[in-house]
Structures are given as structure tokens and as C-alpha cells.
Amino acid sequence: MSERLPGSTKYSIFVHHQKTMYMKRTFLLILIIISACFCYAQQKVATYIVEGPLSDPTMQGETIVMVNYENPETVNSAKVLNGKFQFTGEVEVPFLARIFAGKHYGMCIIEKGTITLDLEKTHTTSGFPILNPGFGTPLNNEFANLKIFVDSLSYEAIERLNQLQKESADNETKAKQEEEIRIKLRKIIIPQYQKVFKRHTNDILGFYTINELSKELSPDEMMPILTQAGSYIMSLPSVQNIIKRLEKLKQTSEGKMFVDFEGKDENGQPLKLSNFVGRGKYTLVSFWSRSCHGCRMEIPIIDEIYKQFGNKELEVVGVAVNEGSISTKKAIKELNITWPQLFETGSQPYHLYGFSSIPQIMLFSPDGTIIARNLHGEGLKAKVKDVLKP
Template identity: 35%
Template sequence: MRNKAFYAVGILLSSLMGVSACTSGGNASTYTVEGVVSDSSANGKTIYMMRYDDSRRLDSTVVKDNRFTFTGSVDTASLCRIDVSRTAFANLVLESGKITVDLENYNQPSGTPLNDEFARISKSEDSLYQVMKEKYEEYEAQYKDREELTKQWNAYADELQKSQLEEGKVLFAQHNDDAVGYYLIFSSRFASMSPAEQKELLLSAGPWLKSTRFVQEKLAKIENLEKTAEGSPYVDVKGKDVEGKDISLSDFVGKGNYVLVDFWASWCGPCRGEIPNLAKLHKAYKDKGLTVVGIFVWDKEENFAKAVKEEGITWAQIFDTEGKATDFYGIEGIPQIMLIAPDGKIVKRNLRGEYMIKTVENTLKK
């Protein structure tokens, strides 16, 4: 119930938290960034202004009397971050002009056109979050039956999400070749679109934005997702097993069984939450046409064998030594569990929980 409700809220909140850096063409111009930080312990400390895409330091200064100033020249417009602590930071567009930031009000830079627009969008989204919070409390008071509450809230959240996505498309059309447009592409609002919608939006970008590394990588991921859609052939993944020996997904696919493939990591709570379901299927169907294979991704090699042992996993595991497994399948979130047929075609993606169990059981009955 709350998952869906606050997923919709998350579209609004997280979008400005994980913005990646971008650049746009232009002649070198001067900038001044003036800021305040309420934490007196920051006085005397050197702080940095960094790009989001690679955390590259662009400038540094020293905090004095709870204030700081960055000055320099810029020939590109970049989404950046000034960071003093986990609770004192600011996101801004580094562009020519005088920019003002408050590290206690992280998404409200002001003073230049793109920063004013960035702040306007952020403020409207924060405002909408409060409206949604109040609406949910209203629904909780109105609908005492949990099933009816779920139904009514999901309907409201769905409609709101649709309107937010449409608004995002309109905003992008207005900023399809600048730093604000770049922010919109890397927001959770964009992530909530279907791959087809994402691709259409990206292809409508201006020449600079379309040529950026992050947009090119996103387009490549969407292409790989399309290539590995349900009904498409699987892509082989090579790596090491828990004993350090070479192992491949092709060692299991095409051998007569359906193969249930689980992309997971030790730090991923939901991934580990699916282990009991996978264990249940492995135990019930390992001799009845099903092979379960785990692919360990986005994690350190030293965590591999440890996590497998902790979870009591007895089915095959592949450590993604090259770090490309999720790229092959256009995966942007884990767990990602998919079922592959004996002929190597992908039957289903995005399998979880009871839905996964029923899908496997029904498939094996055919």
C-alpha cells in the first residue's frame, strides 16, 4: 500500500537529489557563487564545488564567518554540488553570473536564469509533496477499510503520476538543450517513463544534450533493453564461480531446462529478500525442468562468497567480473529476475515474490 503511494511521492522528492552533471557550449564567462552555512564547525574548512557526473573538483574556497564565495570562469553550464556534510549541501547550475546558495536549502539556488528555473521546479515539487502527504492522511481518515484505502489511493497516485510525467515532457521541450533539460532526464520523473517514452524524449533533445556521454549511455541501455525484451534471445554472461573458476550463463541455458536468472548484490535488501523464494523454487523444481542461476553484480568480489554462504545458497552463482552483465540486459535496478526458456528465449522479466513463483509453476506445467 505505502510502497505505491510513496513511490509516487518519490518521483517528486528524489528527482533533484540525484542529478548528474552536464555541460553546454558557450564562451568562457565569469561566475561568482556566494553561500551561507549555518553550521559554525564549517568555519575554517576548505569546501569544494564538484561536478555530479564524476565528482571532479571545479573550485575550492574556505568558509569564514559561516559564509563562502567561489569565483572563476566557466565556458560550460554544469550541474554541480557544494558539499559540507550530509545535511549541508547545495545543488546548482554553474553558469556565468552571480549565484546565491544556502546549504540548508539545497535546491534553491538563485541569481541566474537556469538556477532560477531549477529552483522554481524544485519548489513546485516540494509543494506538491506536501499536498500528497496531506491527501494521504485525508484518505487514511476517510477509508477505514484497508482494501478500499489502497484502491482509492492508488487511483489518485496513478493520475498524479501521469500528470507529472506529462508536465515533465512539456518542461523538457522548453529545455531540451540546456542544464535544466539534463536534470529532467536524470530525475526519477524520467525514470518512471516507459523505455519507449524515454527513448522518444532523448531523441528529441538538442544536439549538445543528445551528444553528452550520459545521454548516449542511456540510449545504449534502452537499446539493450529492447534487444533483451521478452521473446528475445538471451545474452551470455561470463564470470567466476564461488571457487574462482570460469563460469558462464551459457553453461546452463540450452541444456533442456528453463533457467531462472537472478541479478543481485550483497548490499541489496530486496535482493536478499527474494532468496527464500528462489530457494523454494530450486528445491521444488531442480529435478523437474528448472535451473536457478544467480548473477552477482554491482558489488565487491570479497563479498561474493561471503553473501552466498550467509544465505545458504546451493544453486549456481556467477560473479560478474567484467561489470557488464546488467548493461547487456539494460538493467537499472536490482533485483532483476528473469526466466529463460530451453531454446534461449527470454520468457519473462521483472519477476518477484509470489508472481515469480506462480509464473514458474505455470510455465513448467505447460
């Protein structure tokens, strides 16, 4: 017969009670954690509405799309009914989106709340249309105010530059005035972008300001700004691409050797930039496309340079980017372009030379060294004349 320890029954009951209480507490804790995670998830996912008028008869019954600015893919669609459209959906992290509706176009930040986007309203200054931004939520209101402010000043500057081309002042005076206009514009818009970034160092509006600043500032000027950006911004593929572009920009700055790439000639045969650059002549290279309004503005200036210096002391070459040869050839005929062209280069020049917009006009020395970048207007003419003077 086994011997019972004194009080063993009471001890067993106590132990059983303690285990039961522990299990209950553990179960309750698990429920609390699950509940907390569910509530967090519910808070993280938010509902958004993007709506507005669209009375264009050609768009009635048509489907319009929303495209992610950061990752160009269609994320939502909506039908235009009774002169209106409405996108609805859920968003975890606010993102920048573009809305395409035939000839109408708008841009907004997708975040919690109702966003009003008038695709037909034209914010104008000096007769130029400005991108339609969304209003109605905190980030959108700030984004819209920034966009309209900067675009207004930019288009005013463009109109002033156009007027300068028509004035009878000498070229040196025009070049000086052009530079003054550009400097004045940058002195206003760069601090504005920086001011907004300081309030948004780790969200999608902060990303937008970094993207715009990277088009205006040198690599050395951009690095201190990038070091202030939070982990979300730095994780975005577009920001990593900006960093890579800035590095390429540094590698192809003034004084560096040209970087070669291949396209096609007018007959579809392989043709390289090195067929023109680094062959004993100064070479002016214009990166352009048919759809680029600024590129068209520079054509008369390049034409004047080509007629004065082309095939003698200077080689002039056009490099068509991001379009097929058929489209480029149409533009050549429309604009009466007579200098040689490098066709179908795609986006290679952007990546290799670190620029983000066109026109981009560069001047190369006879051995292929980059003399100057970002040339335009009367400043372009002045630079060529200065380099070629006896």
C-alpha cells in the first residue's frame, strides 16, 4: 500500500487551480493580443474616395484609371456616369496617384477621406494650364497648394523667356536676362520644396519634394537632404533610382569623359554616340523628343548655331529619346531639322547621363570631354561662340 504524504490532496487541488488560472490568463492574453492586432489592422487600412465632375461628352460611359506615381501600375478604375466619376478603395500607406481620363489629367495623394479632383478645371497663369491637384484631405491640401504655387511661377518664367526670344536686344543681353529669370525662379521654388520637406521627412509628400529637388540641385547639394529622410522614403524604389541618377550625374559632370551608347541611324542601322563625339571636333548634342514642348523651343536656336558653325568647327547632333523613329522623323520634317540624328535610344541617355527631363543640351570637346551641360536659349549660343572664338 502506498503511503500518502500529509496534505497531498489539498496540494493537488491547489496545483490544479493554479494551472487552470494560468491557462485562463494565457488564453485571455492571447485574445487581447489578437484583438489588438485586429484593431491595429483596422486602423491601418483606411477607406478613400476620389471624386469629381467630368462633363466632357466624349468621356461619358468611359472607364478612367488611377495609376500609382511611384510604381506605374493601374491601381483602380471608375466609370464616368452623369458627368461625374468616383474612385473608392482602401489604402494602408498614402501614395501619390495620377488620374488619366482621355485628354484630362490630374494628380492627388491617396489617403483616408474624400478627395475632390476637378479634372476639367484649369488653374492658369499666363495662359498656361496647370496640373489639376486634389483637395479635401490634409496631405492633398498641402500638396495642391505647393503644386499650384510652383507651377504658376514656372509658367510665368516660361512666358517671360518666350518674350525674350521675340525682343530685339542683343544676344549677350538676352542670355544674361534668361539666366536672371532662371536664378530668380530657383531661389523661390527650392526653399519652398525644402520647407515642405522639413514637415514631411517620412511620407509620400516628402518623397515628392525630394523628387523635385533632385531635378534642381547638384548631387552634393542633395546628399544632406537625403540624410534627413526617414526609412519609408529611403525604401522607395524611386528614391533609390534618384540616388543612382545623382551618382551618374556626378560621373558625367563638366570635365568628365563622355559615356557611349548605341541607337540607330535613319535607315535603322546601328549607330553610336561615339560616331560623332570625340572625333576631333567640338560637338553639340541635343537630347530631345517630338512631344517635348521645351525641345521645340530650342530648335530655332540650334538651327542658327548649325547654320553658322555646323560641319566646320562644330558637329551638331540630335539624340531622340523615348520614342520610335517614325515619330522622330515626323518631327524632323515638321521642324525642318537638317542636322544628323541618333534614333531609338530609348531611356539609355537618361540613365547614363543622370538627367531627368529634356531638353538636355550638352557641349563636348574634340576629345569627348564634357564642357557644359544644361545649355539653353541665348546662353547656349553664347557658350558655343565663346568656345569657338579664335
